[in-house]
Amino acid sequence: MTNPVEVTHQGPKPKHVAIIMDGNGRWAEARNRPRAFGHQEGVKSTREIVEVGVEYGLEALTLFAFSSENWQRPKKEVDLLMGLLQRSLKKESPELARNNIRVRFIGDMSAFSDVLAEQIQKTELDTTHNTGLNLTIALNYGGRWDITQAVRQIAQEVERGTLTLQQIDGDVMAKHVCLADVPDPDLFIRTGGEYRVSNYLLWQLAYTELYFTPVYWPDFRREQFLEALAEFPKRQRRFGLTGEQASRKNFA
Numbered sequence: 001m002t003n004p005v006e007v008t009h010q011g012p013k014p015k016h017v018a019i020i021m022d023g024n025g026r027w028a029e030a031r032n033r034p035r036a037f038g039h040q041e042g043v044k045s046t047r048e049i050v051e052v053g054v055e056y057g058l059e060a061l062t063l064f065a066f067s068s069e070n071w072q073r074p075k076k077e078v079d080l081l082m083g084l085l086q087r088s089l090k091k092e093s094p095e096l097a098r099n100n101i102r103v104r105f106i107g108d109m110s111a112f113s114d115v116l117a118e119q120i121q122k123t124e125l126d127t128t129h130n131t132g133l134n135l136t137i138a139l140n141y142g143g144r145w146d147i148t149q150a151v152r153q154i155a156q157e158v159e160r161g162t163l164t165l166q167q168i169d170g171d172v173m174a175k176h177v178c179l180a181d182v183p184d185p186d187l188f189i190r191t192g193g194e195y196r197v198s199n200y201l202l203w204q205l206a207y208t209e210l211y212f213t214p215v216y217w218p219d220f221r222r223e224q225f226l227e228a229l230a231e232f233p234k235r236q237r238r239f240g241l242t243g244e245q246a247s248r249k250n251f252a
């Protein structure tokens with residue numbers, strides 16, 4: 001964590017950035033290399049983006065690493081991704097801890113091997129008292145799963161009698177979906193050139209500014225991230241109001 005980021009833009013900075021790290025496979029295929037090579041290079045980008053996130057002073061950074069749909073890929077690729085995840089977490093955890101980063105995971109953790117599940121727990125535990133960047137890694141995550149698990153918890157509270165039907169509103173939902181303790185993402189970035197959300201943070205992205213880039217994830221580094229961050233203050237967030245109302249409110 002040496003090079004200070006040159007923050008040149010003015011205006012509001014995003015507090016929470018959510019990223020779909022896409023394009024590893026195509027990056028490798030374009031080089032006539034196996035997809036695995038792209039995933040390995042992608043880890044380097046992830047490292048750099050977290051570093052820049054810390055220097056920039058982000059409050060939260062949420063990264064999509066493996067979706068609930070990615071299990072349908074060939075077993076060889078799934079196994080490779082699981083191994084890479086486990087090894088990367090093991091290798092990076094001490095530095096994440098030293099840099100005051102609080103790491104957490106969202107998604108259905110019941111599906112992972114014991115080794116990976118233990119590493120996930122260890123990384124969370126080792127960084128649990130940190131007060132800097134809230135780094136969330138979405139693993140076996142799906143936005144529909146997230147909303148469904150929230151509804152299930154709420155239904156259980158109604159069944160127990162601790163919540164009434166009338167009390168269920170957007171705020172109650174927001175408290176039960178993942179990432180309840182960080183602000184909703186201000187900026188969404190998807191690399192790899194696809195214009196879709198792919199079942200990421202469906203509830204939380206309601207008013208997020210969307211940024212798409214054709215750059216494949218292994219090539220998405222400091223410069224590309226800063227470019228995306230610099231796009232944010234150029235947007236006017238209106239949350240349903242008129243432009244004039246919104247400028248008076250000065251939404252960050």
Ligand code: IPE
Nearest residue numbers: 021022023024025026027065
């Ligand atoms: C993103 O890259 C990583 C994961 C989904 C795990 P991809 O593997 O989806 O790369 P492309 O989209 O096939 O190029």
Ligand code: IPE
Nearest residue numbers: 020021022064065066067198
């Ligand atoms: C989204 O990428 C999931 C992750 C980056 C982990 P995908 O590559 O799985 O998305 P689709 O299949 O192109 O929609």
Ligand code: MG
Nearest residue numbers: 022023024192
């Ligand atoms: Mg992809």
